[in-house]
Amino acid sequence: MGALQADVVVVAGGASGLAAAISAAQAGSSVIVFEKGSTTGGAGNMGMGPFGVESRLQRLKQIGPDRDQAFRMFMDYTHWRVDARLVRAHIDKAATTIDWLESLGVEFVEPATYFPGGQRTWHLVKPATGVPGPMASGTMMKILTDKAKELGVKILLQTPVAKIVKRGDRVTGVIAEDRSGEPVEAQAGAVIVATGGFGDNPEMIKKYTGFDWGKDLFSFRIPGVVGDGIRMAWEAGAAPTEMTMEMIYGMPGEVNPALHMVFHQPHLLVNLQGERFMNEEILPNTTFAGNAITVQKDRTAFLVFDETIKRHMQTVGFDDISVVFPFMMVDDLDALIAQAQGGGYKDVFVADSLDDLAAQTGIDPAGLARTVVDYNRYCAQGYDEVFNKKHHLLRPVDAPRYYAARLLPGAYGSLGGIKINYRTEVLDKQWNTIFGLYAAGTDACSIYGDSYVFILPGNTMGFAINTGRIAGENASEFVRSVT
Ligand SMILES: Cc1cc2nc3c(=O)[nH]c(=O)nc-3n(C[C@H](O)[C@H](O)[C@H](O)COP(=O)(O)OP(=O)(O)OC[C@H]3O[C@@H](n4cnc5c(N)ncnc54)[C@H](O)[C@@H]3O)c2cc1C
Numbered sequence: 001m002g003a004l005q006a007d008v009v010v011v012a013g014g015a016s017g018l019a020a021a022i023s024a025a026q027a028g029s030s031v032i033v034f035e036k037g038s039t040t041g042g043a044g045n046m047g048m049g050p051f052g053v054e055s056r057l058q059r060l061k062q063i064g065p066d067r068d069q070a071f072r073m074f075m076d077y078t079h080w081r082v083d084a085r086l087v088r089a090h091i092d093k094a095a096t097t098i099d100w101l102e103s104l105g106v107e108f109v110e111p112a113t114y115f116p117g118g119q120r121t122w123h124l125v126k127p128a129t130g131v132p133g134p135m136a137s138g139t140m141m142k143i144l145t146d147k148a149k150e151l152g153v154k155i156l157l158q159t160p161v162a163k164i165v166k167r168g169d170r171v172t173g174v175i176a177e178d179r180s181g182e183p184v185e186a187q188a189g190a191v192i193v194a195t196g197g198f199g200d201n202p203e204m205i206k207k208y209t210g211f212d213w214g215k216d217l218f219s220f221r222i223p224g225v226v227g228d229g230i231r232m233a234w235e236a237g238a239a240p241t242e243m244t245m246e247m248i249y250g251m252p253g254e255v256n257p258a259l260h261m262v263f264h265q266p267h268l269l270v271n272l273q274g275e276r277f278m279n280e281e282i283l284p285n286t287t288f289a290g291n292a293i294t295v296q297k298d299r300t301a302f303l304v305f306d307e308t309i310k311r312h313m314q315t316v317g318f319d320d321i322s323v324v325f326p327f328m329m330v331d332d333l334d335a336l337i338a339q340a341q342g343g344g345y346k347d348v349f350v351a352d353s354l355d356d357l358a359a360q361t362g363i364d365p366a367g368l369a370r371t372v373v374d375y376n377r378y379c380a381q382g383y384d385e386v387f388n389k390k391h392h393l394l395r396p397v398d399a400p401r402y403y404a405a406r407l408l409p410g411a412y413g414s415l416g417g418i419k420i421n422y423r424t425e426v427l428d429k430q431w432n433t434i435f436g437l438y439a440a441g442t443d444a445c446s447i448y449g450d451s452y453v454f455i456l457p458g459n460t461m462g463f464a465i466n467t468g469r470i471a472g473e474n475a476s477e478f479v480r481s482v483t
Helices: 015-026 056-060 067-077 084-103 137-150 202-209 228-235 257-262 286-294 307-315 333-342 354-361 365-381 459-482
Strands: 004-011 031-034 154-156 161-167 170-177 183-193 244-250 268-270 301-306 348-351 402-415 425-427 433-439
Touching: 004 015, 004 170, 004 228, 004 459, 015 031, 015 137, 015 183, 015 459, 031 183, 056 084, 067 084, 084 459, 137 154, 161 183, 161 228, 183 228, 183 459, 202 244, 202 402, 228 433, 244 286, 257 333, 268 365, 286 402, 301 307, 307 333, 333 348, 348 354, 354 365, 354 402, 402 459, 433 459
Parallel strands: 004 031, 004 183, 031 154, 170 433, 183 433
Antiparallel strands: 161 170, 170 183, 244 402, 268 301, 301 402, 348 402, 425 433
């Protein structure tokens, strides 16, 4: 095959790549998208929706924050340790992104927050079924893919890009590999890298974040998201950024969503020493809870409750209702646990005594016994002397049988890798732009510092779409300016 040619080449057709491709096409550029997978969408197929401020839906219901308030919240949260101009560009773009997505045919339900106290910036995609839930955003990825094609974007599936081509100080195209392993060259005025990070690459996770996937980290792994774009951009001279994981927590491995919700309720949370280490009412903030578990011995925690609390969850219901898995209560927990254990699941435990629970889980028995005595006293007096947990959540743990599950750090994926500026231009180690090279989405998402800004939910998918749009527009403008 002779060399392909386009004004703009987009490396990957995930959330940021599709947004970039459409924006560039809308700006009048010819666009080719090279996608490694057999479908488009990437991790963008997995979630519920992106961040937005000042959207039509928010204005209709007078839901804040506005862009200035959101920016201030963001920067206070990150202590200004991140690129404020890039954050501002992302938030300013977010003020039009939801309306832009609606103009392309995406439908949303009313904006939501992820946990109590968070902001209602999370624009849940209305999927074909009409009911938002996990993978609803796949509907949005399908609409974006169709729209891109309608605008003349050429999407080459199962054609991973292997190299960014440079002539002198200018990026001039890419070399990809077709389905039969043959090289495919494309010449372009600008290249946008958008390969979604390194969440499916345990070696990179270990090297850049210190986590051991499968041992002390059970993060989502989107097949093929192995850091290609970051590696290629670095080879083309890009400066690196801080690299982290988008922390959450959970029971390791595959579990029934109802069981998952049982063990996210704010009961008694202990570490391997049997000690409490956080106010359990914060458990719905999965970033904070993930952080707190990460700094415990073996990055391990256990959620513990007794028979009375189990009955409470089966009759009265859950304290925390999740937007993702909106179970109000559990019907038959014993059956759920038996099903999990019957399938060989090893991280949920049932015991007739606290000593037995300690023996099964590896929790220090003396520590657990001490903690339970103290905790039961706090419950009796209605005041938690250690963390001031809300008194209505203080329920004693004193009625056998006892139940526990192991909780370990998790993550939606990786964050960061390629240094960009607020125009999404890739910068080299001297912080000069590399002509013709742009990056968007997770590959370039280093705006959270040490903790994902989950108070403004929908943020990573929002960053992907916002930076995708910015990259598409600026790459088009760049190509026009040099030809
Ligand atoms: C379970 C789950 C739920 C989530 N829910 C939400 C949510 O509700 N809201 C939110 O804000 N965020 C959510 N996220 C995060 C969000 O999906 C991501 O931040 C977003 O998809 C990142 O976009 P991206 O374009 O950077 O990467 P992706 O969307 O992952 O796209 C990357 C693409 O790059 C392709 N690729 C990789 N290497 C190459 C190569 N060499 N050549 C060509 N193509 C390549 C991949 O195949 C993939 O299609 C969720 C993530 C997960 C896992």
